[in-house]
Amino acid sequence: xxxxxxxxxxxxxxxxxxxxxxxxxxxxxxxxxxxxxxxxxxxxxxxxxxxxxxxxxxxxxxxxxxxxxxxxxxxxxxxxxxxxxxxxxxxxxxxxxxxxxxxxxxxxxxxxxxxxxxxxxxxxxxxxxxxxxxxxxxxxxxxxxxxxxxxxxxxxxxxxxxxxxxxxxxxxxxxxxxxxxxxxxxxxxxxxxxxxxxxxxxxxxxxxxxxxxxxxxxxxxxxxxxxxxxxxxxxxxxxxxxxxxxxxxxxxxxxxxxxxxxxxxxxxxxxxxxxxxxxxxxxxxxxxxxxxxxxxxxxxxxxxxxxxxxxxxxxxxxxxxxxxxxxxxxxxxxxxxxxxxxxxxxxxxxxxxxxxxxxxxxxxxxxxxxxxxxxxxxxxxxxxxxxxxxxxxxxxxxxxxxxxxxxxxxxxxxxxxxxxxxxxxxxxxxxxxxxxxxxxxxxxxxxxxxxxxxxxxxxxxxxxxxxxxxxxxxxxxxxxxxxxxxxxxxxxxxxxxxxxxxxxxxxxxxxxxxxxxxxxxxxxxxxxxxxxxxxxxxxxxxxxxxxxxxxxxxxxxxxxx
Numbered sequence: 001x002x003x004x005x006x007x008x009x010x011x012x013x014x015x016x017x018x019x020x021x022x023x024x025x026x027x028x029x030x031x032x033x034x035x036x037x038x039x040x041x042x043x044x045x046x047x048x049x050x051x052x053x054x055x056x057x058x059x060x061x062x063x064x065x066x067x068x069x070x071x072x073x074x075x076x077x078x079x080x081x082x083x084x085x086x087x088x089x090x091x092x093x094x095x096x097x098x099x100x101x102x103x104x105x106x107x108x109x110x111x112x113x114x115x116x117x118x119x120x121x122x123x124x125x126x127x128x129x130x131x132x133x134x135x136x137x138x139x140x141x142x143x144x145x146x147x148x149x150x151x152x153x154x155x156x157x158x159x160x161x162x163x164x165x166x167x168x169x170x171x172x173x174x175x176x177x178x179x180x181x182x183x184x185x186x187x188x189x190x191x192x193x194x195x196x197x198x199x200x201x202x203x204x205x206x207x208x209x210x211x212x213x214x215x216x217x218x219x220x221x222x223x224x225x226x227x228x229x230x231x232x233x234x235x236x237x238x239x240x241x242x243x244x245x246x247x248x249x250x251x252x253x254x255x256x257x258x259x260x261x262x263x264x265x266x267x268x269x270x271x272x273x274x275x276x277x278x279x280x281x282x283x284x285x286x287x288x289x290x291x292x293x294x295x296x297x298x299x300x301x302x303x304x305x306x307x308x309x310x311x312x313x314x315x316x317x318x319x320x321x322x323x324x325x326x327x328x329x330x331x332x333x334x335x336x337x338x339x340x341x342x343x344x345x346x347x348x349x350x351x352x353x354x355x356x357x358x359x360x361x362x363x364x365x366x367x368x369x370x371x372x373x374x375x376x377x378x379x380x381x382x383x384x385x386x387x388x389x390x391x392x393x394x395x396x397x398x399x400x401x402x403x404x405x406x407x408x409x410x411x412x413x414x415x416x417x418x419x420x421x422x423x424x425x426x427x428x429x430x431x432x433x434x435x436x437x438x439x440x441x442x443x444x445x446x447x448x449x450x451x452x453x454x455x456x457x458x459x460x461x462x463x464x465x466x467x468x469x470x471x472x473x474x475x476x477x478x479x480x481x482x483x484x485x486x487x488x489x490x491x492x493x494x495x496x497x498x499x500x501x502x503x504x505x506x507x508x509x510x511x512x513x514x515x516x517x518x519x520x521x522x523x524x525x526x527x528x529x530x531x532x533x534x535x536x537x538x539x540x541x542x543x544x545x546x547x548x549x550x551x552x553x554x555x556x557x558x559x560x561x
Contacts, residue, residue, distance in 0.1 A: 002317035006081065006261065007111030007355040011037045011055040013047050013080070015071045017063030020087045023098045024062065030102045034109065043067060047074045058108060058261070060085060061094055068093040069235055072120075072133045072258045081115050081259040083108065093177070093260075100265040107263045110359045111317075114262045116194035119175040119218050120254035123234055128241045131254045132234040134178030138249060139170035139204060141229050141242065153227040156201065158220050168206035170230065173199060173222055173251050177258075178235075188213040192269060194262070199253060218253025225249075304406075304429045307361070308414055311404045312425055314356040315418035318349040318386065318402055322393075322420045329396045342387075342394045346370045349386035349402060357382050367532075369504045381407045383530075385504040388417075389480035398422070403482040405507035405530075412530055415511030417482045426486040428515035434489045441490045443517045443544035449554075452547060455484045457498035457540075464497050467554065481540075485509025488542050489516035495543040495551055503530045506540060519545040525552050 012031055016024055024040060031038045039050035043063070051057065059082040061071035068084045075082045084094030085101055096104045107113050120131050140152035152170050156163040174183060176191035176198060183190060188202035197218045203211040216222075230243045243249070301309065325345045350370040357366055358374070365376035368384040382404065387393055389400030398421035406414035413430040426441070428434040434441050446452050449468075454475045456464050465475050476493070478484055482505060484496045489512045496513075498506070507530050513520055520528045523539040531538065543551055 002313070002320065003114045003261070004111040004313050004317035004356045005056070005321070005352055006058060006108045006113055006115070007359060008056045008351050009036065009058045009109050011052065011057045012039070012060055013050060013057055013075075014038060014040045014060045014062055015043065015047065015067060015074065016040055016061075017043050017067045017087065020062045023085055023087050023101060026098070026101045027060065027062070027105075030105055036109075043070060047078070051078055051080075053078075058083060062087050063094065065093045069133060069238065072118075073131075073238070076120065076131075076256055076258045079256075079259070081261050083113075083261040083263070095266040096263065097265070097267075104263040104265040107265070108261060111313075111356045112263075116260045116262055117197070118177050118193060118258040118260050119197045119199070120256060120258055121173065121175055121199060121218075122252055122254040123232075123239070124250045125232060125241065125243065125247060128232065128239060130234055130239045131256075132178075132238070133175060133258055134235045135172045135174035136249070136251055137170060137172045137204070137231075137233045138224050138226070138243070139231050139233070141231050152230045154230070155225040155227060157223040157225075158201075158214075158216060160221070160223075163201070163214065165227075166203055166206050166211065168211075169204040171224065172202045172204055173224075174202065175199060175218075175253075183213070189215065194260075194269075197253065197257075199251070220252060222251040223248060224251070304414055307406055308416065308427055308429055310356065310360050311406065311414065311416040312418075312427055314353045315402045315404055315416050316425060317356070318352050319418065319420040319423065321345075321348050321352075322387070322400075322402070326393060326396070326398075326400075326421070329394060339394070342390055345393060346387050346390065350384065353384055353386060353402075353404065357384075367504070369502075379409050381410075383407060383412075383504050383507045385482065388482040388505055389478075392479045397479065399478045399480055399483060401480050401482045401486075403504065403508040405511065407507065407530065410530065412507045412511045415508030415515075417486050417508050417512060419483065419486075426489065426509075426512050428489075428512040430511055430515070432515055434512045434516035436486075436490055441516050443488060443513075444491045444494050445546065446494050446544065447546040449547065449550060452494035453492075455487060455493045455496045457481050457484060457496070457501070459497075459499055464499070464555075471554075481505040482509040485513040485518075485520075485542060488518050488544070489513045495547055496540070497542075497551075497555070498540040501538045501540050503532055506530070513542055517545060518542050519548045521548070521552070 028038055041047050057080050059075035059080040061067045061084045071082050085096045086094040120133050122131050123136050151168055154166045176193040176196040183202050186202050186204050199216055199218055201214040226243050226247045228245050232241045232243050322345055325341050329341055350368050354366055363376050363378045365381040366374040370386055385403040388403045393400045402418040404416045405412050415428050417426045426436050449471050453473045456475050456477045469475050481498055487493045488496045520542040522528045528540055
């Protein structure tokens with residue numbers, strides 16, 4: 001999940017432990033000032049009673065780590081990102097202090113917070129099927145007679161491979177989030193938990209000196225077989241069971257991930273474990289070691305580089321909701337209201353993007369195909385098409401994109417095109433290079449039509465297809481003008497023809513294609529310019545440059561231009 005999505009938060013659900021009145025008052029007052037609804041759920045109650053699926057929601061836990069873990073259990077079920085406020089005593093997970101609530105929430109709704117994806121684990125044994133976020137322990141059961149045997153013996157397998165026999169207090173299988181206190185006390189490794197998808201097996205005081213912690217992929221199927229009675233606990237006892245001899249426990253990474261919101265007001269992970277556990281890894285009196293000489297200041301991005309980064313974040317932040325809605329289009333459950341899903345996709349993507357841009361550039365104008373024009377005071381105007389290729393989207397076709405351009409005095413100077421289904425981002429700044437992700441892209445160098453692949457947009461009477469199909473390696477129609485121009489830039493096609501265009505369809509792709517070396521002209525073979533309020537159709541011809549003369553000659557002779 002992308003933190004920029006949080007800018008559209010409409011609703012807060014607060015999961016509160018007892019005696020958190022001050023924190024609740026501060027949250028309610030802040031939300032009231034911002035016109036955001038608040039629902040408060042006491043620990044032990046279900047948030048499903050107040051959850052509204054169509055309202056962009058932020059979950060807040062107000063308490064210690066126990067409250068935070070209860071939030072993980074409930075908020076993850078609904079895909080709600082969670083911010084933990086520490087209203088307890090010792091807390092490693094909820095790391096925003098009560099005094100910083102308002103400042104942290106401001107950061108969230110400005111889209112400037114980050115969201116960590118946290119690995120959960122799935123546990124299954126006879127009579128138990130649950131998930132956890134921290135750890136699963138299989139330990140000895142204390143004997144009634146203090147003189148009886150005090151150890152347990154366990155056989156452990158990973159993806160059907162025999163790991164070995166553990167004899168002692170037991171073993172813990174933990175996620176990176178749960179690798180802190182328990183793992184540290186047992187001599188295991190400490191994992192940085194954010195976006196770390198792994199599991200680890202940590203022996204709990206075994207009787208063999210050679211026992212070592214074992215780290216593995218989250219997809220690993222771990223199997224623990226008891227050779228005597230044992231106690232199974234999930235997340236410190238939130239689920240528990242006494243296992244008989246020869247019981248089998250299955251553990252693997254859960255499919256669903258927890259989404260933990262982090263702000264600049266959170267205690268950092270290393271600070272939390274160093275100070276709260278007295279780890280003594282660093283001397284905080286001396287301060288952090290300087291990594292850079294004071295004589296070499298970090299390079300500041302230019303305005304357009306900053307604007308490009310914001311546009312990329314805004315575009316990529318709509319990927320998850322668009323993929324989710326796109327997956328529902330062809331679901332038999334939703335086929336009767338397919339148009340509603342497409343409308344919701346346009347609306348949701350547009351709202352996220354425009355909110356992010358408004359927050360970062362409040363004096364800029366914003367034009368979007370899906371909303372009213374926002375007039376700004378600067379010479380910069382953003383042009384947005386939240387879903388270019390809605391026809392494809394409506395039929396479950398993956399060829400659709402998100403297009404964001406920045407114009408200066410009417411001239412496109414920045415373009416970003418994001419493809420949600422393939423998670424590809426094309427971008428360029430006028431006068432610079434074109435990129436797909438971090439890889440530079442350029443057009444092809446073919447100069448012969450019979451070796452070339454062409455792309456066509458709207459071709460009302462099939463004239464372009466008829467005129468060029470047999471003279472080339474083929475003509476393809478993708479259904480997204482922004483993608484057509486990006487594929488021209490990437491060398492996936494040699495030329496593009498669009499019978500008619502709109503500014504929001506091509507403004508971003510125009511910058512990307514030209515930065516990659518393309519020639520892009522209008523029907524008069526003049527450099528293509530973005531114009532608003534023009535009634536006549538705006539044809540576009542783009543090529544790798546070498547093919548442009550022969551392409552235009554053929555188009556002109558066929559009356560297609």
